[in-house]
Amino acid sequence: MSYSLSFSKAVLVVIFISDKIRQGQYEFLSTKSISEILNIPKPTLVKILQNLSIVGIIETKEGKQGGIRLMKKPSQITILDVLNAMETGKPLFQTSFNIMAEGKRPNNAQKSISNLLDNAEKQMKNILNQKTINEVLIEMDN
Numbered sequence: 001m002s003y004s005l006s007f008s009k010a011v012l013v014v015i016f017i018s019d020k021i022r023q024g025q026y027e028f029l030s031t032k033s034i035s036e037i038l039n040i041p042k043p044t045l046v047k048i049l050q051n052l053s054i055v056g057i058i059e060t061k062e063g064k065q066g067g068i069r070l071m072k073k074p075s076q077i078t079i080l081d082v083l084n085a086m087e088t089g090k091p092l093f094q095t096s097f098n099i100m101a102e103g104k105r106p107n108n109a110q111k112s113i114s115n116l117l118d119n120a121e122k123q124m125k126n127i128l129n130q131k132t133i134n135e136v137l138i139e140m141d142n
Contacts, residue, residue, distance in 0.1 A: 007086040009040050010048045014057060014082055018074040018133050028067030055085040074134035080125055092124065093117035
C-alpha cells in the first residue's frame, strides 16, 4: 500500500482541533501543544498542517497569538477531504507491473488485477467520503 502514516495523523489533528472548538476553545491552537498532546514530531506536524492549509481545511497564523484553527465546520470536512490533502494524486495500490512475461494471458492478468485494485480504491474513497469529522466527534461521546 502506498498511503503514508501522515494521513492517519492528519485525521487525528483535524479531530483534535475540531474537538477543541466543540469545547468552546475558539482561539488558535499552538503547533507545540498539538505536537505534544498527539505525540507527532513537530516536523511531521508542520508538513501535515501545510497540506491541510493548502486545501483550506485549516488556517495558520504566525506570532505570539498565532497557531492553527479550522477554516470549515467539522460537518463540512470528510475523511476523504483529509486523505486528498495528504495524498494528492497518489494511488493506494501500485499497479505498474514490470513482469518479463509477454502475451495475451499475462497482459490480461495485469489488466484484471489493475481493474480490481482501482475498483477497491474507489470503494474505499466512497466510504471515506461518507464520514465527516463531526460524525467522528459524535461517536467519541458514545
